[in-house]
Amino acid sequence: MENGAARTAQPVIVAIDGPSGTGKSSTSKAVAAQLGLSYLDTGAQYRAITWWMVTNGIDMEDPSAIAAVAGKPEIVSGTDPAHPTITVDGVDVAGPIRTQEVTAKVSAVSAVPEVRTRITELQRSLATSAEDGIVVEGRDIGTTVLPDADLKIFLTASPEARAARRSGELKGADVHATREALIKRDAADSSRKASPLAKAGDAVEVDTTDLTLAQVIECVVTLVEEKRAAK
Numbered sequence: 001m002e003n004g005a006a007r008t009a010q011p012v013i014v015a016i017d018g019p020s021g022t023g024k025s026s027t028s029k030a031v032a033a034q035l036g037l038s039y040l041d042t043g044a045q046y047r048a049i050t051w052w053m054v055t056n057g058i059d060m061e062d063p064s065a066i067a068a069v070a071g072k073p074e075i076v077s078g079t080d081p082a083h084p085t086i087t088v089d090g091v092d093v094a095g096p097i098r099t100q101e102v103t104a105k106v107s108a109v110s111a112v113p114e115v116r117t118r119i120t121e122l123q124r125s126l127a128t129s130a131e132d133g134i135v136v137e138g139r140d141i142g143t144t145v146l147p148d149a150d151l152k153i154f155l156t157a158s159p160e161a162r163a164a165r166r167s168g169e170l171k172g173a174d175v176h177a178t179r180e181a182l183i184k185r186d187a188a189d190s191s192r193k194a195s196p197l198a199k200a201g202d203a204v205e206v207d208t209t210d211l212t213l214a215q216v217i218e219c220v221v222t223l224v225e226e227k228r229a230a231k
């Protein structure tokens with residue numbers, strides 16, 4: 001018969017999706033660190049391939065040009081929640097992938113099916129090789145990348161709260177402009193044909209508008225522990 005320790009040792013796969021600024025990265029990193037799981041920021045992977053396309057002068061208006069080179073860059077993600085890393089062809093791109101230029105172009109690149117196929121393969125392989133389990137955050141993790149995840153969470157928050165959080169990070173950025181840019185990116189991500197931003201039917205929705213980050217983390221940790229105990 002299994003005891004409690006054996007049950008807690010079972011790997012657990014957690015999918016956290018939602019629009020920009022809902023708290024996916026902060027929550028996922030903290031939950032993974034607290035529970036001893038790996039952590040994968042899939043948005044960083046899409047940003048990394050976009051950075052490579054920008055750096056190599058690929059025409060962002062031309063999906064076939066993007067598709068033709070989708071297999072070229074080698075993207076490597078480090079999954080330690082205390083020190084997540086991302087490199088492209090061996091170059092550390094953690095900083096460059098957060099520029100406004102990359103942010104403005106990432107939706108066009110991530111809408112290209114050849115890009116999604118490539119990045120989805122990387123994500124599944126990292127999830128499979130995480131010994132103790134993993135928290136994977138993004139837009140289509142619960143619906144497409146890991147449809148058999150043990151737990152699926154869909155984070156939401158009002159556009160106002162999300163814009164205020166993001167402009168706080170961007171040191172003095174205009175909240176109105178940030179809000180418009182977020183809404184535009186959400187619309188593009190939700191309306192694309194290939195694997196759009198969507199809540200999985202079996203995901204637990206958590207509205208973080210009036211919650212502190214600590215409250216969201218506690219809520220998700222409790223949900224993961226319940227799943228682990230039931231395994």
Ligand SMILES: Nc1ncnc2c1ncn2[C@@H]1O[C@H](COP(=O)(O)OP(=O)(O)O)[C@@H](O)[C@H]1O
Nearest residue numbers: 020021022023024025026165169208211212213
């Ligand atoms: N519940 C919350 N209340 C207040 N600020 C939050 C909350 N969740 C996240 N934040 C802050 O909002 C910003 C965006 O969070 P992040 O985790 O990067 O969101 P996402 O990954 O969904 O885009 C960060 O500065 C983070 O510290």
Ligand SMILES: Nc1ccn([C@@H]2O[C@H](COP(=O)(O)OP(=O)(O)O)[C@@H](O)[C@H]2O)c(=O)n1
Nearest residue numbers: 020021042043044046106107110138139140
């Ligand atoms: N699973 C995912 C994750 C991100 N993305 C794309 O990558 C972009 C950047 O994701 P992100 O998580 O870094 O965005 P922020 O929440 O940090 O603003 C999104 O706007 C999507 O276009 C995606 O298509 N699928």
